[in-house]
Every structure is written in structure tokens, then in C-alpha cells.
Amino acid sequence: MKAIIIKILKKEPFKTISKTVDDLSVDSYLVGGYVRDFLLNKDEKKDIDIMVIGSAMELAKTLKKNLKGSKKIQFYKNFGTAMLEWQDFVIEIITARKESYNYDSRKPNVKIGTLKDDQNRRDFTINSLAIGISKKNFGELIDPFNGINDLKNKIIRTPLNPDKTYSDDPLRMFRAIRFSSQLNFDIESESFESIKKNINRVKIVSKERIVGELNKIILSKKPSIGFLNLEKSGLLELILPEINNLKGIEEFEGRTHKENFFHTLEVLDNISKVSEDLWLRWAALLHDVGKPLSKKFNSKTGWTFHGHEFIGSKMVYQIFKRLKLPLNNKMKYVQKLVLLSSRPIVISEDFITDSAVRRLIFDSGDLLEDLITLCEADITTKNPILFKNYHENFKIVRDKIKAIEEKDNLRNFQPPISGEEIMKTFNIGPSKEIGIIKEKLKEAIINGEIENEYESTFKLMKKLGETLGLKFNEK
Ligand code: CTP
Numbered sequence: 001m002k003a004i005i006i007k008i009l010k011k012e013p014f015k016t017i018s019k020t021v022d023d024l025s026v027d028s029y030l031v032g033g034y035v036r037d038f039l040l041n042k043d044e045k046k047d048i049d050i051m052v053i054g055s056a057m058e059l060a061k062t063l064k065k066n067l068k069g070s071k072k073i074q075f076y077k078n079f080g081t082a083m084l085e086w087q088d089f090v091i092e093i094i095t096a097r098k099e100s101y102n103y104d105s106r107k108p109n110v111k112i113g114t115l116k117d118d119q120n121r122r123d124f125t126i127n128s129l130a131i132g133i134s135k136k137n138f139g140e141l142i143d144p145f146n147g148i149n150d151l152k153n154k155i156i157r158t159p160l161n162p163d164k165t166y167s168d169d170p171l172r173m174f175r176a177i178r179f180s181s182q183l184n185f186d187i188e189s190e191s192f193e194s195i196k197k198n199i200n201r202v203k204i205v206s207k208e209r210i211v212g213e214l215n216k217i218i219l220s221k222k223p224s225i226g227f228l229n230l231e232k233s234g235l236l237e238l239i240l241p242e243i244n245n246l247k248g249i250e251e252f253e254g255r256t257h258k259e260n261f262f263h264t265l266e267v268l269d270n271i272s273k274v275s276e277d278l279w280l281r282w283a284a285l286l287h288d289v290g291k292p293l294s295k296k297f298n299s300k301t302g303w304t305f306h307g308h309e310f311i312g313s314k315m316v317y318q319i320f321k322r323l324k325l326p327l328n329n330k331m332k333y334v335q336k337l338v339l340l341s342s343r344p345i346v347i348s349e350d351f352i353t354d355s356a357v358r359r360l361i362f363d364s365g366d367l368l369e370d371l372i373t374l375c376e377a378d379i380t381t382k383n384p385i386l387f388k389n390y391h392e393n394f395k396i397v398r399d400k401i402k403a404i405e406e407k408d409n410l411r412n413f414q415p416p417i418s419g420e421e422i423m424k425t426f427n428i429g430p431s432k433e434i435g436i437i438k439e440k441l442k443e444a445i446i447n448g449e450i451e452n453e454y455e456s457t458f459k460l461m462k463k464l465g466e467t468l469g470l471k472f473n474e475k
Helices: 002-009 014-023 033-039 056-066 115-120 147-153 162-168 171-183 189-204 207-218 224-233 235-239 260-274 278-286 308-322 329-340 343-349 354-377 384-408 419-426 432-446 454-467
Strands: 027-031 047-053 073-076 081-086 089-095 097-100 109-112 130-132 296-298 302-304
Touching: 002 014, 014 027, 014 056, 027 033, 027 115, 033 047, 033 147, 047 056, 047 115, 056 073, 056 081, 056 089, 097 115, 115 130, 162 171, 162 189, 171 189, 171 207, 171 224, 171 235, 189 224, 189 235, 207 224, 207 278, 224 235, 224 260, 260 278, 260 354, 278 308, 278 329, 278 354, 308 329, 329 354, 343 354, 343 384, 354 384, 354 432, 419 432, 419 454, 432 454
Parallel strands: 047 089
Antiparallel strands: 027 047, 027 130, 073 081, 081 089, 097 109, 296 302
């Protein structure tokens, strides 16, 4: 192990960092996520944390001189931290510290500390490992909490009493769950019990930081690991009650409906196998969120969720607003996918008509591919015959889309005849007749009654105007 560590320390930027540390005769360590991911054989992280028993400012300034081509340097005096950019690395240098917390804030009171103090104040054993980079301990792994064993056994555990670690900085509850999801690790049971006890401490964490962790859970390979832990701990109910409300199956007159919480997690896992897009994954998470509010039972039809897509799309806005997620085109994208989320399914179940496909192309525009991807991820039936049939139907829908698109050029549809032209043709001003004619022209194109081109649209417009009693302007 030491040989591999030394090999990495002989590479830049570590080589120059080590030399600088020795020139200044200070004791220094490589710490944090870089060490964790390196020992896990993950892709090299570009964020490097260097801890120094001494002045972080002085080390940063000297390093800037020694590390050729390093860009800007930023100092955070209050925290004894400096940041330096070199190539695509961000090097954070921090003075070893001891932390204490006030009950109403996750901002620590910081005092200069020893290596041991600094390792004690960290969140998890797997993040407390330090590698010596100065002469005295070059390449040595200092691991007072046996983090290396936890890496091997895939365990998230706090170095000190978990109640203290989580209560001091409650963001760590989300970090624990995020790491469990990203790394597919278990949270040690004492730690998990402590999270359950401390969930109300989440009050002192900002929305932005919670969402930061939530997004990392959503972006992990199998996000359901994180969401199941969020649910089990009680945190889900506090931050995303709408997803928590999807839990459970109701029975009436001996009939039950689908369990929508586990279904949603399956859809999220499915989409994560085919897309890295955060917002498409959010759409998968929220696609059924309107179901509890639209749920009805009828003796004839059983359980129904009519209009859940519309209710869900309204809820998307409320959720984004509450969590301070971007209310711009990202929110609109998720909202539109949720609104349209059942449309391709309906098409694929019925006889697949050209006009239904045209309407789908027309309504979804640029979102069409993502919408179909979402709908394919939505197939979670455990019946292998149905599973195969649904997927085959979606293949047919995809083929039809391709064929119709090539022919009709419908994406981001602009009618071949504008409102202006209708006004000119009939010599009229803005009026409701224009809206009626435009809608009928669109319908005729979607239904395949006329081609999506000027000549035939003009002819139909003329006819429609005349039926409405408008006079054709010969000029
Ligand atoms: N840390 C901590 N408590 C926190 C945040 C961070 O103890 N609430 C410590 C951990 O030792 C962590 C290090 O600070 O390893 C660096 O934090 P950060 O850069 O946020 O996370 P990484 O562990 O590097 O992981 P990632 O980049 O994946 O977030």
C-alpha cells in the first residue's frame, strides 16, 4: 500500500506541495475525500485537501510561488483556509483545527489544533484518514479510527460519538446517506439510530446545502439506496413529504392499488441506468407525486388516479420553490415531463394511430426523447410477458415517431399559415375567428387530413373562413 501512496505523492502537484512543506519545515497531510477516493480506487478527484500543522496562509503563498502556472489564491481568514487553483485541480489548504459548536448553528468555533484534533472533528472514519506528505512521515497513513477497515467493509461510521457528530453539524446526516448511496455503503446501526434521534436538528441546515446532498443522492448510480435511508431515518418526511406520502397500499372491497413509493424508486433507478441528467432524474422522482391527491375508488373501475399528472405538475412548482431549486427552465422541464408522463403509455397501450403520435410530437417538442425515456423507465411490472409487450410497444412508438417526423417535420411546430396572414386574407383585424381557424388548421395537420405545408393549409383556411362568413380578399 505504501508503495502506491508514494507513487502518487511523487506526481504533481503533490511533489511540489511536499517540497514546499519541507522548505517551510512544517508538518502536513493529505486528507479528506481525495484520500478516501484514492483508497477506493475511484477516478482521481480534482479537489485536494491539505492540512498543515502551522499557517495555511504561509503555505499557500509559498506554494503559489513554487507551483508553476497556479492561478488565483483565495484566503478565508476566519477559517484559516486558503484555496489555490492549479491546472484542473483545486487545492484547499487548511490549518489543523479543533472545532466546537453552538446549538443553534452549524458554523463551528474554530481553534488551532493538532493532527489528532483535526481527525477527531471530521464527519466519518472514511473521511478522517490522513497521509503524511512531509519528510518526517512521507507516505505514512495515519488512521486512528480504523477507517481503512470501514472502507473495506463498506461502513459509514463517525469517529466520535455519533450523537455529537450529527448534532454538531446536522448536514452530516445527509452526507452519511449521500455517501451510502454514492458508494453503496451501509450506515453502521448506532450511527443510523443517532440520525433518527437527531432528524429535527435539520432545522439549522440551509435548503441549499440539503439540496446539494439530495442532488448527489439523485445522481448516484442507484439512488434508491439513498432514498430508502432517507425514508427509514424520517428525514424524507421532513424534506420531501410529497414523496413520503406515496408510501402504502390501500385496500377497498378487496381491491388494492400499486405501491407508489417503491414504484417511484424503481423508476428512478431505471432512468439512472440510461441517463446522467439530474433534471430527467428529478422528473422520474416526481412523476407520480400527484397520485395521493387524485386517488379515488369506484366499485366499477376500482382505484383511479385521474388527473394526477396535472396535479403533480402543479406540485413540481411548489416543491422547487420550497427547496429553492431553480425556478427557471429546469423547473418548467420537470413540470412538463410530469404533465405529459402518461401520454406515451396511453398511446402504446392503444392501437398506435398516426394522429396520436403527431399530437405527442407536437405537444412535447424538444422533450420528446426524454419523455419516451421516462415512460420506458416507468415500466416496472413484474409480469415478464407484459414487460416485454410494453417495451415492444414503445419500440413501435419510437419507430412511428421517426417515420412521421421525417415526413411531417412537426417538432416545435409552427403552423404554415400565421395569424397575420389570416387577417390579411380576410381583411379583418384581431378577432376570435383567427383563433378558431388556427386551431382547426392545427387539428387538420395533426389528424393527417392535410399536409404540414403551405398550399394545402391555405386552401383549408380559405374554406374555413368562408364557413365562418368571412369574405376572401382577392388581392
Ligand atoms: N467534512 C466534515 N463535515 C462536513 C463536511 C466535510 O467533517 N460537514 C470533512 C470531511 O473530512 C471531508 C472533508 O471535510 O472529507 C472535505 O469535505 P468535502 O470537500 O465537502 O467532501 P469530500 O469528503 O471531499 O467529498 P465530496 O467531494 O464527494 O463531497
